[in-house]
Amino acid sequence: MNPLAAALVEIWPYALAFALAAAMPRKRRGLERFALGLVAVLGVAFLRGLWPAAGAASEPGQEWPQLLNVIVFVPILGAVAVLFLPRQAPKILRRFSMAVMAIDFIASLFLLRTPMTVGWHYQYIAEWMPSFGIRYHVALDGLSLWLVLLSTLSSPLALYVSFGSIQRRTKELCFSFLLLHGAMLGAFVSLDLFLFYLFWELMLVPMILIIGVWGGNEKIKAAYKFFLYTMAGSMLMLAAILYMVWSFKQLEGYYSFDYLAVRRLVLPETAAWLCFAGFATAFLIKVPMWPFHTWLPDAHVQAPTGGSVILAAVLLKLGTYGYLRFCMGMFEGPAWQAGATLAWVALLGGVVYGALCAWRQADIKRLVAYSSVAHLGFVMLGLFSATQAGIEGSVLQMVNHGVSTGALFVLVGVIYDRRHTRLASEYGGLAKVMPIYAAMFVLFTMSSIGVPGTNGFVGEFKIIMGTIVSQPLGRWATSQAAVAAFGVILAAVYMLSVVQKVFFGPLDNPKNKGLHDLNPRETIALAPLAVLVFLIGWFPNLLIDRMHDSVTSAVGHYVEGRMAYQEHKGQPEALLRPRDNGPTETGYPEAPNQEPKQPSDEAEPSVAARTVDAQ
Numbered sequence: 001m002n003p004l005a006a007a008l009v010e011i012w013p014y015a016l017a018f019a020l021a022a023a024m025p026r027k028r029r030g031l032e033r034f035a036l037g038l039v040a041v042l043g044v045a046f047l048r049g050l051w052p053a054a055g056a057a058s059e060p061g062q063e064w065p066q067l068l069n070v071i072v073f074v075p076i077l078g079a080v081a082v083l084f085l086p087r088q089a090p091k092i093l094r095r096f097s098m099a100v101m102a103i104d105f106i107a108s109l110f111l112l113r114t115p116m117t118v119g120w121h122y123q124y125i126a127e128w129m130p131s132f133g134i135r136y137h138v139a140l141d142g143l144s145l146w147l148v149l150l151s152t153l154s155s156p157l158a159l160y161v162s163f164g165s166i167q168r169r170t171k172e173l174c175f176s177f178l179l180l181h182g183a184m185l186g187a188f189v190s191l192d193l194f195l196f197y198l199f200w201e202l203m204l205v206p207m208i209l210i211i212g213v214w215g216g217n218e219k220i221k222a223a224y225k226f227f228l229y230t231m232a233g234s235m236l237m238l239a240a241i242l243y244m245v246w247s248f249k250q251l252e253g254y255y256s257f258d259y260l261a262v263r264r265l266v267l268p269e270t271a272a273w274l275c276f277a278g279f280a281t282a283f284l285i286k287v288p289m290w291p292f293h294t295w296l297p298d299a300h301v302q303a304p305t306g307g308s309v310i311l312a313a314v315l316l317k318l319g320t321y322g323y324l325r326f327c328m329g330m331f332e333g334p335a336w337q338a339g340a341t342l343a344w345v346a347l348l349g350g351v352v353y354g355a356l357c358a359w360r361q362a363d364i365k366r367l368v369a370y371s372s373v374a375h376l377g378f379v380m381l382g383l384f385s386a387t388q389a390g391i392e393g394s395v396l397q398m399v400n401h402g403v404s405t406g407a408l409f410v411l412v413g414v415i416y417d418r419r420h421t422r423l424a425s426e427y428g429g430l431a432k433v434m435p436i437y438a439a440m441f442v443l444f445t446m447s448s449i450g451v452p453g454t455n456g457f458v459g460e461f462k463i464i465m466g467t468i469v470s471q472p473l474g475r476w477a478t479s480q481a482a483v484a485a486f487g488v489i490l491a492a493v494y495m496l497s498v499v500q501k502v503f504f505g506p507l508d509n510p511k512n513k514g515l516h517d518l519n520p521r522e523t524i525a526l527a528p529l530a531v532l533v534f535l536i537g538w539f540p541n542l543l544i545d546r547m548h549d550s551v552t553s554a555v556g557h558y559v560e561g562r563m564a565y566q567e568h569k570g571q572p573e574a575l576l577r578p579r580d581n582g583p584t585e586t587g588y589p590e591a592p593n594q595e596p597k598q599p600s601d602e603a604e605p606s607v608a609a610r611t612v613d614a615q
Contacts, residue, residue: 063114065124068138068189074104076182082175090170094163097174101156108152116142116546118553119583133255137192142550144188146543147317150402154313155181157525161410162306164521165417166214180206184314193241194257204230215302222302229295233282240278247574258589263330264576266568276331286319290349293373300369305413312372312409313402320379320398332558333565339472343384343480350377351487359494365412365422375401381484382463385473386558390466391551392544397459404447407529411441414522418515424498429507434517438503440526445499447533449492455536553584
């Protein structure tokens, strides 16, 4: 094939996608058409870049160790730079903030160049406070990859939407979003417990500002409630961290806050349960799970649209990710024993109770908020199952929930900006005057309830299949899978009920007859999320393949840690499990004045063969 023909073959999918997307909206401005065409081109590039044949044909790119530093600190430095920009120039503030977010998103796409094999990628380590065993240690694996990308996509969309409805205190708004964005990314990639806790607490400040400054009538109450719940859990987690670091010092003779070091600890039974409870409480509050869920509906309802999008799409995922990474990665024994009980809490207090509460809500935004409680109950069920399919489904469903629920909050904000009411009874027949808006709402509703062909179906299906075969859930596994399937039906009931009330039937309310359809800002914000609904729904393995090896390693470590806990049960002293020197221990904090060990590719020995004396 000659070079010209080869170039045409390479370009035609992008040209066709651009032309079709740009031709879809009638009576729209050129900027909106161009933006939709660009979204379609990026969707095709994403699909082709992750397609297995494409990955097999090319060599993995070299990992640049500074990439995660760029992704984390570009928005944080951007937030600092915003403080030096003039308050009287809101256009400059908005354009600068969006440029920082865009640079961060583009930088995060380079993470896709590397296959997520077992072990840590883009790892960067620097000594920070060596006398206390604190290091700046960041790295990525298949469990955190998609959550980082979800963050870098959702945050600019949330900020862009906010500029349409918030016209005051633009400087503070840009600062809060950029700082929150950097803190969330830092928490996802931190492998030092002190660093993780620092980013975890840093997220509180901008989120409280977003709710408390730009929120609704009861914004102060909602902000205080969010702060108190989160801080209470954080204090328990901090106490557990300090005890684990002290225990490691007693055994090894030096301090270390590093995750790779402290996860070797096998604590006495009482201490293990108390530390597990400290971490689990902090993460279950953030998810949130019943009975810690009451802060979420208030925070969602009072937060501005952009704040609700960030809260649903990213912030809640730090609770689910934290439980997977730290509770299941460091307290395998208690997590295994508590799994079946917590699964019932997630199902009855999350999936079922959340769905029933959502069904009875008159406020559409509060309905979507309670739907988050139900959907994240599914995510936690998959984690409690501790199976390959269950955990893969949970990670995938974290992304799916961020896409569908984030979009629903944008759509609720659209009609609130026009009518300043979120009561479903105030609407009816909107499909007649806002057809594009109605189509988008129905699309994301189908995604939310898990209709086959959309992204939500794959995640829920894998979670239910993983639950059925779960060993930690024991004899309750089949019953819990049945309740989860019933929860899918409940989701369809409350979501389709609100669709019927709002969009169909007669257009009785005269205030609704003059409503205009989606504007360019709203269309541009929703378009990439709509593309992801179908990309993930039709090609889920593009995401699952990247997390598969990391999930396999996590499940193996979880089972092995549980066996070590069982062998040590009843012993009064803590001990350290032997190191395997495999790829998951790359970057281990060695004792002072000791050379680091090179990772080995040999198979990990069994727990029985690696039992060590407590001394």
